[in-house]
Amino acid sequence: MPSQDPHALLAGVRLRPGTDPVDVRVRDGKIAEIGAHLRRSGALVHDGGGALVIPGLWDAHVHFGQWAATTRRVDVSDTAAPEEVTARIARHIAETDLEPGAVVQGFGWRITDWDRLPTTAELDDVAGDHPVVLISGDCHAGWLSSAAFRALGRPHRPGPLDEDDWFPIYTHLTDLPEDPRDVHGSIDAAMRDAAAKGVVGIVDMEFESGRTAWPWRTAAGLDRLHVRTCTYPEGLEDVIAARVRSGDVLDEAGMVTMGPLKIISDGSLNTRTAWCCDPFLGDVSLGDPRGKQNVDREELTELLARAHAHGLVGAVHAIGDAALLDAVAAFAASGARGSIEHAQLVRREVLPRMAELGLVASVQPAHLLDDRDSTEDLWPDRLERCFALRWMVQAGVPLRLGSDAPVAPLDPWLAMAAAVHRSADEREPWAPEQALTPQEALAASTDGITSIEVGGPGDLVLLDDDPAREDLHGTAEQAAHLRRMRPLATFVRGRITHSR
């Protein structure tokens, strides 16, 4: 299909700090020419004013619809007990002019510091006829009111739902009645916000079928980002039947491509369901002390082999170290390639094998800020093996940074800051020996593109400062500097998607 992209010229930009400005021509979505004083006729000229140009940023793990939906949800992330959550919901219902029976969604509760489990009954006391759905901060558990169970046609439960009961509901939250204009508007706003941070593409791990939703969205003008959309095992046979392979373009605009088969092999830290070699420590136990294996090695191998035979790469969610061992073994046995998602707790000895297989570690450094306290409670005996980014680099494992939004905000600068200075507050960095340099963090945020070259993608970001300033090396100020970075302009295939 002939490209509709205008032919753009970024005039007067620096490829490296301190070098002379050059012009960069982008044609048909790719860098066509780089040089001083390129011919301007026929080009849409953007004056770079000497700005630094870097490759566009990618978020390698997002739940985009859920992220956009957070703007329509009650934030309960700062609550410390079930009573605080119900009080917040009661206030929201009292203060908002809701239709009778309108749905209320909330997000962000975390059970880690609570001394008891919440109940459906206490939520009913404040919810009345409103279906209330409260998503946990790591998205791995749900707390629902009785009216929500009825609205969703699901069996009533006396308390919060674990993954087995929750995920089927979470994947169908879009069935709850919401105003479609709100949905479109929130996705547009989330895309503009991402572009303002220099993001040009995402790997979308949304549960609902992105393969149909995204082409519809780009056709409706929601086209500021490249999107790689995944499938889950439930959708795998449909993808195979449609003969769609990873990398295939799915929409008219050429912005949406098929991504991986995503498989959630274990749970999460905060719900104590990450599948570990050693038991969790701490008091409240919700089952097996070593966590929970959702898919065993054999089934994982079968799924990956089937995907591989039909041209799909894999993306295996593995948070605990036992899950990581199984995932790497399953990739090796199946011949499939792809990524380990999260790899939050590792065993160092498996990393060389990951590198040998070319498996990408798709990691979310900002989680280390949120998970620091829970890790100290639940995994105090293995702190140095969490978010072991330095070990991964040393072993030669390719790194990709992401947010797992809505678990953390879709902000690559926040992820980079957490990767280089592992502290969100006044505390000393957590296991500073595992930190990345800013250059490494940036290189892990650009989808494998590490230089601006002819033939490379026309996905570019202009900055008014060097993100990797030498003089800040190893300081908290370096992280603050990264968090403050806001691009002057962002281009996707030469088309401007943000300017300031």
Ligand SMILES: [Zn+2]
């Ligand atoms: Zn995720």
